[in-house]
Amino acid sequence: MKMKSVTSRDVAQLAGVSQSAVSRSFSPNASVSAKTRKRVLEAARQLGYRPNTIARSLITRSSKTIAVVIYSLENPFYSSVLERASKFFQARGYHLQLFVAPLGKAFDEVIDDILRSQVEGVLMLAISITRAQAGEIAAVGVPVVIINRTVDYEGISQVSCDNYQGGYWAGQLLAASGHQRIAFLGGLIGSSTNEQRQAGFLSALAERGMTCHGVDVGNYRYEDARFATRRMFSARQIPDAIFAANDLMAIAAMETLRHELGLKVPQDVSIVGFDDIPMAAWPSHSLTTLQQPIELMIVKATELLLNQINQTESRPDHIKLPVTPMLRNSARSASG
Amino acid sequence: MKMKSVTSRDVAQLAGVSQSAVSRSFSPNASVSAKTRKRVLEAARQLGYRPNTIARSLITRSSKTIAVVIYSLENPFYSSVLERASKFFQARGYHLQLFVAPLGKAFDEVIDDILRSQVEGVLMLAISITRAQAGEIAAVGVPVVIINRTVDYEGISQVSCDNYQGGYWAGQLLAASGHQRIAFLGGLIGSSTNEQRQAGFLSALAERGMTCHGVDVGNYRYEDARFATRRMFSARQIPDAIFAANDLMAIAAMETLRHELGLKVPQDVSIVGFDDIPMAAWPSHSLTTLQQPIELMIVKATELLLNQINQTESRPDHIKLPVTPMLRNSARSASG
DNA sequence: TTGAAAGCGCTAACAA
DNA sequence: TTGTTAGCGCTTTCAA
Numbered sequence: 001m002k003m004k005s006v007t008s009r010d011v012a013q014l015a016g017v018s019q020s021a022v023s024r025s026f027s028p029n030a031s032v033s034a035k036t037r038k039r040v041l042e043a044a045r046q047l048g049y050r051p052n053t054i055a056r057s058l059i060t061r062s063s064k065t066i067a068v069v070i071y072s073l074e075n076p077f078y079s080s081v082l083e084r085a086s087k088f089f090q091a092r093g094y095h096l097q098l099f100v101a102p103l104g105k106a107f108d109e110v111i112d113d114i115l116r117s118q119v120e121g122v123l124m125l126a127i128s129i130t131r132a133q134a135g136e137i138a139a140v141g142v143p144v145v146i147i148n149r150t151v152d153y154e155g156i157s158q159v160s161c162d163n164y165q166g167g168y169w170a171g172q173l174l175a176a177s178g179h180q181r182i183a184f185l186g187g188l189i190g191s192s193t194n195e196q197r198q199a200g201f202l203s204a205l206a207e208r209g210m211t212c213h214g215v216d217v218g219n220y221r222y223e224d225a226r227f228a229t230r231r232m233f234s235a236r237q238i239p240d241a242i243f244a245a246n247d248l249m250a251i252a253a254m255e256t257l258r259h260e261l262g263l264k265v266p267q268d269v270s271i272v273g274f275d276d277i278p279m280a281a282w283p284s285h286s287l288t289t290l291q292q293p294i295e296l297m298i299v300k301a302t303e304l305l306l307n308q309i310n311q312t313e314s315r316p317d318h319i320k321l322p323v324t325p326m327l328r329n330s331a332r333s334a335s336g
Numbered sequence: 337m338k339m340k341s342v343t344s345r346d347v348a349q350l351a352g353v354s355q356s357a358v359s360r361s362f363s364p365n366a367s368v369s370a371k372t373r374k375r376v377l378e379a380a381r382q383l384g385y386r387p388n389t390i391a392r393s394l395i396t397r398s399s400k401t402i403a404v405v406i407y408s409l410e411n412p413f414y415s416s417v418l419e420r421a422s423k424f425f426q427a428r429g430y431h432l433q434l435f436v437a438p439l440g441k442a443f444d445e446v447i448d449d450i451l452r453s454q455v456e457g458v459l460m461l462a463i464s465i466t467r468a469q470a471g472e473i474a475a476v477g478v479p480v481v482i483i484n485r486t487v488d489y490e491g492i493s494q495v496s497c498d499n500y501q502g503g504y505w506a507g508q509l510l511a512a513s514g515h516q517r518i519a520f521l522g523g524l525i526g527s528s529t530n531e532q533r534q535a536g537f538l539s540a541l542a543e544r545g546m547t548c549h550g551v552d553v554g555n556y557r558y559e560d561a562r563f564a565t566r567r568m569f570s571a572r573q574i575p576d577a578i579f580a581a582n583d584l585m586a587i588a589a590m591e592t593l594r595h596e597l598g599l600k601v602p603q604d605v606s607i608v609g610f611d612d613i614p615m616a617a618w619p620s621h622s623l624t625t626l627q628q629p630i631e632l633m634i635v636k637a638t639e640l641l642l643n644q645i646n647q648t649e650s651r652p653d654h655i656k657l658p659v660t661p662m663l664r665n666s667a668r669s670a671s672g
Numbered sequence: 673t674t675g676a677a678a679g680c681g682c683t684a685a686c687a688a
Numbered sequence: 689t690t691g692t693t694a695g696c697g698c699t700t701t702c703a704a
Contacts, residue, residue, distance in 0.1 A: 005397075005681090007680095007681055007682085008681065008682065009681080017690085017691085018690070018691045018692075019681090019682085019691090020682095020683080020684085020690080020691065020692080020693095021689090021690065021691075022682095023681095023682065023683060023684090024683090024689095024690090027683085030683095031689055031690085032689070032690085033689060033690090036689080036690080048475060048476070050448065050451055050452045050476075051452060051681085051682075052394075052452070052454060052680090052681050052682065053452045053453045053454060053682095054390055054393050054394050054399060054453075054454050054680090054681080054682090055394055055680070055681035055682035055683085055696090056681080056682055056683070057390050057682095057696095058388075058390050058391055058394055058680090058681080058682070058683095058696045058697065058698085059681085059682055059683045059684080059695080059696045060682090060683065060684095060696085061341075061696075063390060065433075068434070072419065073409075073415040073416065073418060073419040074415075074419075074614075076412060076415070079409040079410075079412070079415040080409070082409060082434075083408065083409040083410075083436060086434055086435075086436045087436050087438075090435070090436065090438075090446075095433055095449075095453065096433065096434045096435075097401075097431055097432065097433055097434075098404070098418075098422055098432045098433075098434045099422075099426070099432075100419060100422045100423050100426065102423075102426075110426075112386065113431075115386055116386045116387060116388070116389045117389045117390075117431060118388060118389060118390050139384060140384070140386075222614065251618070255618055255619045255620060258619070258620070259619035259620070260619070278410075278558065279615065282587070282591055283591045283594070283595035283596070284591060284594070284595070284620040284621065285620065341697090343696095343697055343698085344697065344698065345697080353674085353675085354674070354675045354676075355675085355676095355697090355698085356674080356675065356676080356677095356698095356699080356700080357673090357674065357675075358698095359697095359698065359699060359700085360673090360674090360699090363699085366699095367673055367674085368673070368674085369673060369674090372673080372674080387697085387698075388696090388697050388698065389698095390696090390697080390698090391680090391696070391697035391698035391699085392697080392698055392699075393680095393698090394680045394681065394682085394696090394697080394698070394699095395679080395680045395697085395698055395699045395700080396680085396698090396699065396700095397680075
């Protein structure tokens, strides 16, 4: 659908000025007389002229575009992050280019794609990347901030919450309230968040001389977590508490226990989640969980990115933010 | 963060060929000898060269970018739509530029912004636009498809489900099962989906000689719907059924009734929603609802957009897809 | 098949 | 403050 497309030249002609006068009239602080600018803007209006961002980007070498890479939007936590990041960047005059990361090596092509599109920064949400991939991006000099994943590569900024501390708190809560068989419902295997949450959790148990009753994997997804729950509760010795590595899985476990296995939460089984998605606060679930400081994470991540883009204090950084326990009713606090 | 940035000229020099040979080597079907291309690609690899998409766009006048405009991601239905649309376009070599539409007249600026960025198409998700705004976009000649909103402007394609039919089905179900005081929990006032769902609903009631017991507004949002529910149930005569214009509000109503007002669903109050978001199928909610054919909507919308972009059969079109009733347990089917 | 040359629409020196 | 000029990095004629 190509149209004639009005150019600054057309406007210049109509306004009876030079083409650069038109350009200047559309630059916030360029030296143009008010009179010229007025004439130009009027001519532009008449012709329906709009500066071509692409041509501008080519010459200024700044696309004012940030790539946001996300794995999936199934988890409302990341919809929320995406929405806020989007508003944040828009307010600062940046465009967002959305990439849904495919699995496997197709991801390399996405990286290539991103790099070709001349974005000024990359924001990755819960995307695990390899050192090689990190290096490839860094070589081009595009600032990257990863939210909720740790990558073993300096030169890439990271923002996450204190996953270890969160896991530790969950373990401590469940152990202290007399649970005997505490299980872990894990997220994506090998993801840093999952490992850190699990490590904190295990260490809290260990401090009380306890070990984890069992581990299964739900890949941070609802359906997978339901299967995992069924497996866990088909054993002879069933857990009396579950720490799930995110809320979506915690709720999946809760639903399965209550509506499929006839168990009561928290009377028979306590459940603790992670994230504090909106559904965790829905009364039906009333999930005890660890709240991630989503707003603060966005602010930090975007600041980091923008600072690197604008060279002000451009060192990459690793930021770890505190989590907030949300005590609701899915885990009993005192018990026999 | 500007880098030296390797250009095709650098590659040409290293490979000992002309700059245009480099360009050709990166075009799928250009006439280059295998030998030349190999030499070029090798030189490119050595230098870490990647074709600059912006420069390419400028000359080919095709940005391979689609703007997606969304109002909010609070409703998982639209996260889901966004995720699928994103995958769909990525698979076809398009980039997605995400715009979260602000309210009020700031939206005009977003439109302007979109138009300046030379996108090849615009996909709007549940965005209400005025005739004036539609005209502005159409004047530039950028194809637009709106999902889930009707706009009174030919030249803009629309894809939605049969909202009227869905509302009608809900009204019929509730009326036929003996409910006496059926209320409507509305979405965004003035939105076409809301009006159509309500109209279908009312007409089903009217056919049975019934009228709507009451109407309140939840703006398609969870919290607003909770307030609306409290208002509805503080009246002397409380409803014995609610049709909510989307699932998020239906669940909000259900939560409020069960956990705040001590009413049973569906025994005391039946609830029907619209959308069939994942949470509707969660056993706790088990929400009877109308499923929108989300996959099909995306396919149709993206096809429409791509066809218009590529001039093949380029007429704008209005597509209305059928909804599927999902009978779960939030509405009783027979009653006294 | 290849290279030279002409721009895409704009910004940014540089003079005037 | 203005116009002229030279490109940004690429694709695409046009000849060779």
